[in-house]
Amino acid sequence: MFEQLQQLTGASDPAVAARAEMALQIAEAYSRQELSESEYKELMLDLVRTDKLDEECSDLEAKTMLVTAVYAVAQVV
Amino acid sequence: MKKILLIGLITVSVSGCSTVKGWIPSFWDDNQSAKIIDIRKAAEDIDCKQPQLPQVKKVQDQIVWFQLYSESKGWRQQDVLKIVSPMKETVDDWAKRSADKEGSVTYCELKKKTVQGQAKRAAEAVLGRF
Numbered sequence: 001m002f003e004q005l006q007q008l009t010g011a012s013d014p015a016v017a018a019r020a021e022m023a024l025q026i027a028e029a030y031s032r033q034e035l036s037e038s039e040y041k042e043l044m045l046d047l048v049r050t051d052k053l054d055e056e057c058s059d060l061e062a063k064t065m066l067v068t069a070v071y072a073v074a075q076v077v
Numbered sequence: 078m079k080k081i082l083l084i085g086l087i088t089v090s091v092s093g094c095s096t097v098k099g100w101i102p103s104f105w106d107d108n109q110s111a112k113i114i115d116i117r118k119a120a121e122d123i124d125c126k127q128p129q130l131p132q133v134k135k136v137q138d139q140i141v142w143f144q145l146y147s148e149s150k151g152w153r154q155q156d157v158l159k160i161v162s163p164m165k166e167t168v169d170d171w172a173k174r175s176a177d178k179e180g181s182v183t184y185c186e187l188k189k190k191t192v193q194g195q196a197k198r199a200a201e202a203v204l205g206r207f
Contacts, residue, residue, distance in 0.1 A: 018194070026187055034183040042170050043184070046191045049163035053195050056159040057202035063102035063156070067207050 002027065015054055019047055103153045105206045112143045113203045116164075117196040125185035130175040136192065137172050140165050160202060164195045 005027065008020030023044070030040040119136040123129075143161055147154040171188050174180050180188070 022187075022191065022194075025190075029183045029187065034181060035187075036181070036184075039174075039180055039184040042174070043187050043191070046167045046170075046188070049167050050191065050195055050198075053160060053163040054198055056156065056163075057198050060102055060156045060160065060202045061205060063100060064205060064207050066100070067102060071207070 019050065022050075023047055101153060103156050103206065106150070108146060109143065109157060110204050112139060112146070113196070113200045115139045116143065117193070117200055120189065120192045120196050123185070123189045123192075125182050125189065128175075129179055129185055130172065133168060133172045133175055137165075137168050140168060157203060160199050164192065164199060167192055167195060 002024065005020050005024040009017050009024060011017045011020065026035070026040060026043045026047075029035045030037075035043070116136060116139045119132075119139050123132045123136070140161055144158060144165065147158050147161075167188075171180070171192075174184075
């Protein structure tokens with residue numbers, strides 16, 4: 001698991017790389033027994049939540065871009 | 078031009094208002110913009126050497142304010158509500174744990190990093206609106 005996460009930290013998508021980096025830090029802290037099992041599970045669940053948040057942000061940004069484009073076209077026409 | 082308007086009108090008629098509603102984003106709001114930065118600041122200020130609960134409560138309160146304001150503003154705010162919802166869940170779990178028995182310093186540092194990242198991404202989207 002550590003090796004796979006290590007590889008993903010070099011992913012071209014910065015969001016994937018950041019998420020892998022965070023997962024690696026959590027997994028390493030758990031292996032060093034600096035986290036309890038429930039803390040470990042909660043922090044991993046937070047990564048899933050972060051993915052959801054990122055998805056919603058990208059959706060809003062795409063819609064905003066569309067509105068901006070429509071507005072720009074309306075100004076020209 | 079008339080053709081484009083006609084196509085647009087037909088599209089709206091056929092697909093229905095609910096689809097169009099889903100395509101219209103929320104627009105710039107001064108209060109939401111300021112509050113999302115308050116959330117970021119509260120997350121940045123967390124010191125894991127200090128008791129966690131009062132600090133986490135501060136972040137939680139700012140998120141609740143954002144949610145209540147956005148809900149009160151109307152249906153078009155669903156997009157920003159969907160953005161803050163995962164952050165609220167993240168912080169709620171932290172507050173619940175801290176109220177029962179404070180988490181470890183490592184837990185606090187990793188949790189802080191997560192909330193900082195979430196708040197930064199949310200702020201980019203909220204402040205980037207038209």
